[in-house]
Amino acid sequence: MIIGVPAETKSGETRVALAPAGVHELVARGHRVVVESGAGRRAGIADDAMVAAGAQVGTAGEAWACDLVLKVKEPQPEEHALLRDNVLFTFLHLAAGPALADALRTAGTTALSYDTVQLEDGTLPLLAPMSEIAGRLAVLAGAHHLLSPAGGRGVLLGGAPGVPGARVVVLGAGVAGSHAVAQAAGLGADVTALDVSLNALRRLDERFGGRVRTVASTAHAVAEEVRSADLVIGAVLVPGRRAPRVLTRAMIETMPRGSVLVDIAVDQGGCIEGAVPTTHADPVRPLAGSLLYSVANMPAAVGVTATRALTNATLPYVLALADGVEAALDGDAALRRGVNVRDGRIVHPEVAAALGERAGSA
Structure with missing residues (x-):
């Protein structure tokens, strides 16, 4: 051939x-x-x-x-x-x-x-390595855009002695979401993960020994958790389908000004309302007082x-x-x-x- x-x-x-x-x-x-x-x-x-x-x-x-x-x-x-x-x-x-x-x-x-x-157990062996990388990059991109020179609210992801780290909310605890959680927690952020799967949340709880908050995902829970978030990472995927919209503009409007959103699912239509694909050359758009990073080929950065x-x-x-x-x-x-x-x-x-x-x- x-x-x-x-x-x-x-x-x-x-x-x-x-x-x-x-x-x-x-x-x-x-x-x-x-x-x-x-x-x-x-x-x-x-x-x-x-x-x-x-x-x-x-x-x-x-x-x-x-x-x-x-x-x-x-x-x-x-x-x-x-x-x-x-x-x-x-x-x-x-x-x-x-x-x-x-x-x-x-x-x-x-x-x-x-x-x-897709394997019999539902895992996606060819998407997984790119999801792993995207999850890690989402935290790095979010940390950068939280800096004042980048237009963010001037919050250091890991905080400083006597000052708590940024509050990071990860929507989705699959491959991308769990890697985002690990990266953010490893850098000293205060991390909360939401997912509809209790088994996925159990795995995170066992992995991090309670250092990461886990919350069963509902529209009400998402609204409550993002209200005080500095960084929200959307990592929701349904194989083959458009990503469900789990973060609405109304929710974003309640967040602190200068907060950052990262939509890993944008190439599947996005899980954040208002997300449109952007490029590495021009990655961020303002959205309801926040900054939205929605690059459709995030792993290309590395x-x-x-x-x-x-x-x-x-x-x-x-x-x-x-x-x-x-x-x-x-x-x-x-x-x-x-x-x-x-x-x-x-x-x-x-x-x-x-x-x-x-x-x-x-």
């Missing part, structure tokens, strides 16, 4: 979908790999390293024309014309991207999304780290697809759940529901 790796075009994106180690594994199995020139540069991977591992360097068109195309982020509007009836493996976020869904159907692409590859973390997780699935798409899908239920579009139809039930459609058969 011929595997293509285009350069990412989303604003501020620095990751690449395949590292030299993956190139080496694919070539050793008899496959051919075409990497767009410069695709790995912002992740610290030169074309020479890709070539040394066995790749050919080509153009964007050549990479997109391959049997299996690997990307990190969803195809941007200017890339829709490059879509075709091959296999695409990337983050798609179709619940918030109906135009892309239409483009994939029209092109006849078999499109698999990293964030809907492209070297994030590329390694992502490709470590995706490579086994890439190898399986390269050895035979049908056999890979037949033999792995988790990978089969990753199929979002096939034969011109939306086939993932949650994605179809989010787009107001009925899922076809995969």
